[in-house]
Amino acid sequence: GNSVLSSYGTTIFEVMSRLADQHKAVNLGQGFPDGNGPPDIVAAAADYLASGWNQYPPMPGLPALRQAVAAHGRRFYGLDIDWATETMVACGATEVLAACLFGLLEPGDEVVLFQPLYDSYVPLIRRAGAVPRFVSLKAPDWSFSAADLDAVFSERTKLVLINNPQNPAGKVWTRAELELLAGRVIAHDAIALCDEVYEHLVFDGRPHIPLMTLPGMRERTLRIGSAGKTFSLTGWKVGYLTAPPHLLAPVMKAHQFLTFTTAPNLQHAVALGLSKDDGYFTGLASDMQARRDRLSAGLSAVGLAVLPCAGTYFLAVDLQASGIDMADQDFCRLLTERVGVAAIPFSAFYEADAPTHLARFCFCKRDEILDEAIARLIRGR
Numbered sequence: 001g002n003s004v005l006s007s008y009g010t011t012i013f014e015v016m017s018r019l020a021d022q023h024k025a026v027n028l029g030q031g032f033p034d035g036n037g038p039p040d041i042v043a044a045a046a047d048y049l050a051s052g053w054n055q056y057p058p059m060p061g062l063p064a065l066r067q068a069v070a071a072h073g074r075r076f077y078g079l080d081i082d083w084a085t086e087t088m089v090a091c092g093a094t095e096v097l098a099a100c101l102f103g104l105l106e107p108g109d110e111v112v113l114f115q116p117l118y119d120s121y122v123p124l125i126r127r128a129g130a131v132p133r134f135v136s137l138k139a140p141d142w143s144f145s146a147a148d149l150d151a152v153f154s155e156r157t158k159l160v161l162i163n164n165p166q167n168p169a170g171k172v173w174t175r176a177e178l179e180l181l182a183g184r185v186i187a188h189d190a191i192a193l194c195d196e197v198y199e200h201l202v203f204d205g206r207p208h209i210p211l212m213t214l215p216g217m218r219e220r221t222l223r224i225g226s227a228g229k230t231f232s233l234t235g236w237k238v239g240y241l242t243a244p245p246h247l248l249a250p251v252m253k254a255h256q257f258l259t260f261t262t263a264p265n266l267q268h269a270v271a272l273g274l275s276k277d278d279g280y281f282t283g284l285a286s287d288m289q290a291r292r293d294r295l296s297a298g299l300s301a302v303g304l305a306v307l308p309c310a311g312t313y314f315l316a317v318d319l320q321a322s323g324i325d326m327a328d329q330d331f332c333r334l335l336t337e338r339v340g341v342a343a344i345p346f347s348a349f350y351e352a353d354a355p356t357h358l359a360r361f362c363f364c365k366r367d368e369i370l371d372e373a374i375a376r377l378i379r380g381r
């Protein structure tokens, strides 16, 4: 009796970060910024801690943060959200995802997903007894067709899980793509779970369009955000969910038995963050866009073929197109051990039919760090 999870190894992010530590490599693998986050938010967290916010907050989250989540949704997307019945706070987007999948899925339900995908989705879906059905997006623009959707939707489709902007592809979904998907979700009376942790990391003036804002989707969509990504504080693990009451209720049932609640000082500090003025959010995106351009230029200069990247912390390199005849896993290991630069093999983001000619590089690092990585790549060429 092996469990569903015993077939999985250790998550690739942990594996590559430990390998990077061991070889003192510049870690462009696991996605985390090397700055310290906005000083006022960090100071607020310390103040709340020192002034006694150290006991269990309410299970759904502190009202201050839930109100801030609702106000943020209204400000950026025009969403009308009742904070008291339509928001929830949990330990990172990771726990929100687990609570949603465990709260909403029954054994035998089918879930439509798009590859490449974030590595926690499928193990959670399988653990819930549900069945994943995959659409493989086609590089370089990571597109899909109506026929691709028809091949995976069935009368058992319960839920569709999308990640927009998408890790690791750097894809930002277009309105046309969202409309195509929304049509199928509505036709199958399914629900949509949208992992939008990179909502404020969209580049080149593109808009981020939540699927929740499309006609007919408000009442069947759950939308996830993360303070880790929006405030460059990945270690805090504060995630939040917006969903209509009938979908939020079952998710809350799962959340109460997973973690029950999240550190109160961090919740207060994140509430403050979400009410920052618009300049903070546009500044975050333009700052990250400059880092993308710096790493992209450096990688191109050493002869690596960089795929277009419209958002997130990540860009992809095409090994085949770079004249590198090596599988992604071997390439990433060798690069970490011999060249001193860690990256993530793209095949880790697939459950089936994985390509082996792509590697993911993270650019949410200081200029010196990106430059050091490029210098090592030049020396190791």
Ligand code: PMP
Residues within 6 Å of the ligand: 031, 091, 092, 093, 094, 095, 118, 163, 167, 195, 197, 226, 227, 228, 229, 234, 237, 238, 239
């Ligand atoms: N979803 C995606 C697509 C991610 O890349 C990540 C991790 N960074 C998460 C969810 C988890 O977010 P958190 O750290 O808030 O748990």
Ligand code: GLN
Residues within 6 Å of the ligand: 011, 013, 014, 029, 030, 031, 032, 167
């Ligand atoms: N989301 C981060 C990434 O894709 C890693 C999160 C984790 O380590 N679980 O790199």
